[in-house]
Amino acid sequence: MKEEFEPNILGFLCNWCSYAGADLAGTSRIKYPPNIKSIRVMCSGRVDTVFILEALRKGADGVLIAGCHPGDCHYQSGNYKTNRRIKLLKNFLKDMGVEPERVRFEYVSASEGQKFAAVVTDFVNELKKIGPSPIKE
Amino acid sequence: MSKKIGVFVCHCGINIASNVDIEELIKYSSNLNNVIVSKDYKYMCSDNGANLIKDTIKKYKLDGIVIACCSPRMHENTFRGYVENAGINAFNLEIANIREQCSWAHDDKKRSTEKAKSLVRGAVAKARLLESLEKSTISVNPNALVIGGGISGIQTSLDLAEKGFKVYLVERTPSIGGRMAQLDKTFPTLDCSGCILTPKMMEVANNQNIELITYSEIENVDGNIGNYKVKIRKKPRYVDLDKCTGCGDCVVACRLKDRISNEFDMGLGKRSAIYIPFPQAIPMKCTVDENNCLMIKHGKCGKGPLCIEACEADAIDFSQKEEFLEIEVGVIVVATGYDLLDPSKVYEFGYSRYKNVITSMEMERLISSSGPTSGEILCPSNNKIPNSITYILCVGSRDETSCTWCCRIGCMSALKQIYLIKEKFGNKVEINISYTDIRSFGKGYEEFYRKIRGENTNFFRGKPSDVRNIQDRLKLDIFDTTTNKLFEINTDLVVLVPELIPRMDSDVFSRILHISQSSDGFYLEAHPKLRPMDTFTAGIFLAGCCQGPKDIQDSVSQASGAAGRAANILSKKELEAEPQVAIVDVENCSGCSMCISICPFNAIDLVEEKGKKQAKVIEALCKGCGACVGACPSGSMQQLGFKDKQMIPMVEETVY
Numbered sequence A: 001m002k003e004e005f006e007p008n009i010l011g012f013l014c015n016w017c018s019y020a021g022a023d024l025a026g027t028s029r030i031k032y033p034p035n036i037k038s039i040r041v042m043c044s045g046r047v048d049t050v051f052i053l054e055a056l057r058k059g060a061d062g063v064l065i066a067g068c069h070p071g072d073c074h075y076q077s078g079n080y081k082t083n084r085r086i087k088l089l090k091n092f093l094k095d096m097g098v099e100p101e102r103v104r105f106e107y108v109s110a111s112e113g114q115k116f117a118a119v120v121t122d123f124v125n126e127l128k129k130i131g132p133s134p135i136k137e
Numbered sequence B: 001m002s003k004k005i006g007v008f009v010c011h012c013g014i015n016i017a018s019n020v021d022i023e024e025l026i027k028y029s030s031n032l033n034n035v036i037v038s039k040d041y042k043y044m045c046s047d048n049g050a051n052l053i054k055d056t057i058k059k060y061k062l063d064g065i066v067i068a069c070c071s072p073r074m075h076e077n078t079f080r081g082y083v084e085n086a087g088i089n090a091f092n093l094e095i096a097n098i099r100e101q102c103s104w105a106h107d108d109k110k111r112s113t114e115k116a117k118s119l120v121r122g123a124v125a126k127a128r129l130l131e132s133l134e135k136s137t138i139s140v141n142p143n144a145l146v147i148g149g150g151i152s153g154i155q156t157s158l159d160l161a162e163k164g165f166k167v168y169l170v171e172r173t174p175s176i177g178g179r180m181a182q183l184d185k186t187f188p189t190l191d192c193s194g195c196i197l198t199p200k201m202m203e204v205a206n207n208q209n210i211e212l213i214t215y216s217e218i219e220n221v222d223g224n225i226g227n228y229k230v231k232i233r234k235k236p237r238y239v240d241l242d243k244c245t246g247c248g249d250c251v252v253a254c255r256l257k258d259r260i261s262n263e264f265d266m267g268l269g270k271r272s273a274i275y276i277p278f279p280q281a282i283p284m285k286c287t288v289d290e291n292n293c294l295m296i297k298h299g300k301c302g303k304g305p306l307c308i309e310a311c312e313a314d315a316i317d318f319s320q321k322e323e324f325l326e327i328e329v330g331v332i333v334v335a336t337g338y339d340l341l342d343p344s345k346v347y348e349f350g351y352s353r354y355k356n357v358i359t360s361m362e363m364e365r366l367i368s369s370s371g372p373t374s375g376e377i378l379c380p381s382n383n384k385i386p387n388s389i390t391y392i393l394c395v396g397s398r399d400e401t402s403c404t405w406c407c408r409i410g411c412m413s414a415l416k417q418i419y420l421i422k423e424k425f426g427n428k429v430e431i432n433i434s435y436t437d438i439r440s441f442g443k444g445y446e447e448f449y450r451k452i453r454g455e456n457t458n459f460f461r462g463k464p465s466d467v468r469n470i471q472d473r474l475k476l477d478i479f480d481t482t483t484n485k486l487f488e489i490n491t492d493l494v495v496l497v498p499e500l501i502p503r504m505d506s507d508v509f510s511r512i513l514h515i516s517q518s519s520d521g522f523y524l525e526a527h528p529k530l531r532p533m534d535t536f537t538a539g540i541f542l543a544g545c546c547q548g549p550k551d552i553q554d555s556v557s558q559a560s561g562a563a564g565r566a567a568n569i570l571s572k573k574e575l576e577a578e579p580q581v582a583i584v585d586v587e588n589c590s591g592c593s594m595c596i597s598i599c600p601f602n603a604i605d606l607v608e609e610k611g612k613k614q615a616k617v618i619e620a621l622c623k624g625c626g627a628c629v630g631a632c633p634s635g636s637m638q639q640l641g642f643k644d645k646q647m648i649p650m651v652e653e654t655v656y
Ligand code: SF4
Pocket: B581, B582, B598, B599, B600, B601, B602, B603, B604, B617, B621, B622, B623, B624, B625, B626, B627, B628, B629, B639
């Protein structure tokens, strides 16, 4: 039997909301697939498009960026700015022939452990359908 | 010079060890470049763990540390301290979170171990490039702001004032006192609520260290721990506080006397358009209710305002406008309290349809001797004494369709009221109570419950049917799950005990303060067990029901606790500032100003140096979000501790 494709996901989580939400999922023992490996940034605003492209180049099948809900960013507006940058990046990816669905931006608050787990599970399933990334080195 | 890195893996008892193969992780990490030594220990955060870290750092002359353990949100500071104790700069530490985001979140030990390896690999990659950072210091403003003048805010203010700090106590309504002032007696000791609260309110008024700012709202909060700038909006009272003596002559004279629904009496009584909210109000001054006053609404009041005529002190001033006030404080304590669920939301109980369905807070005002009926319990529909009263507990509480949580005071407050009713009427009145579970968890509560249970009160365990009106009486059915019987109840007065919910504007307010809410909407504490008074925003603390439902004793305890936490900061002259701020590489910066438009805190200036325009970070204003770094087109803007050259290797190594 052919082994099922397990997508490799890199996460960027902001310290104040989404990283705390992911911690809460763990503390509440809510299970989600281990395909995601997360990196903490102070604010989703710190996530440079270079990080995302680099992650895709080095083997990520998908990249999740999660920040605070609109209006809740600990630094007021980092989440809007990143959301905007990611929309642009997605267009660019499409032009390059990479499925834009490989990059996801989500709002996850510090109390949404359940949502974090659901987002990851859903993303894993979606990437399983899309298949391995074509631009791995 | 290349780094010498040590990797420390914590078992966390079995929390990590049961789901991550520690031995394999140790073996794996020792083979990573630059890793000189890898060690594991049962509890890395313990004393022994601290010594292990220190001794290993010294022995191998390490200058880069990776600890694979719980979340950095949990113990990053602890471990920074341990690393510093070994004589190396604390910012050479990187944490790999293999507990919350690995061993606890996944089932499959093999895959968890693989993930833990990636996380450690990424952390080592970053640690290779970490640099020592120096903490700068910030001065601390020794004043405090307390928001909310209920029992929690009062207690916090008094405690802080006693420690010698200046406190600004801001209250939204015309008087401090909050919900506790509306209560008749308190459970389980049956202390008269006013008698124990009023002296504290007087103390607030007389304390030289407390500046009371009532009838005012917080408009905006800027700044950081140690130095918050707060803008306050003072609503016009149309009464000069310096002149008003609180004699109340105007209240009696007002053309709208006894015409306006009195919120303090939960709408059961009436007041004038100029009023003192209750007899023990602090400050004991009048306020004009601008939503009802004829002068303010229509610009005229008969032949002239009767209040002005009555006021000998000449204190009434219809030309008052709202004012804005700016204060500077080092800490903020939030004590904004709770709202009560509107019981008409639970339609079947008939609150919006039947006059004789009331809330427990309305009952409290009926029982109170200073209430609208002077302490007589009368049915609102006909002013007759009820022969039968039925309590419905958990209205909107512990219910998937409205609020899932327990209000923590409903059972006890109903039992207390039943005691007071029995005290008035003896067994002449029949009492029924429909409950889910009786929760009597506090000191002396269970004993109080037993006393009531023995006293001719009918307890039914179960949710009642809808409440119907049949010939001047109310009718409901309750299926009692302890006897498996259906009871038909005819009663005169139904008392609903509604859920405690977050303040209506708590989401707006959480944004003004940059603090988080938990999923129920109450403000989120930094740790439910160990930091219940802190928020995640340094220098902002929580007291009382804004953090979740509480009774008076718990509110007061938390309020004193919050004062203590706040004083820890206020008592310092200086604080260490997080050094992870933005810096500019002046060589490459082209002065494009992109970062300036991005920074939400105006922390970047455009300066000219040697004829060349470039960005300059004002460190004291930078909060270290890194947004400018993510946006800088030339990569000249960097964030200390999160530089591109540290992050990109981490990205590459974590992912591959
Ligand atoms: S990191 Fe940049 S954008 Fe964020 S506060 Fe500092 S200077 Fe402003």
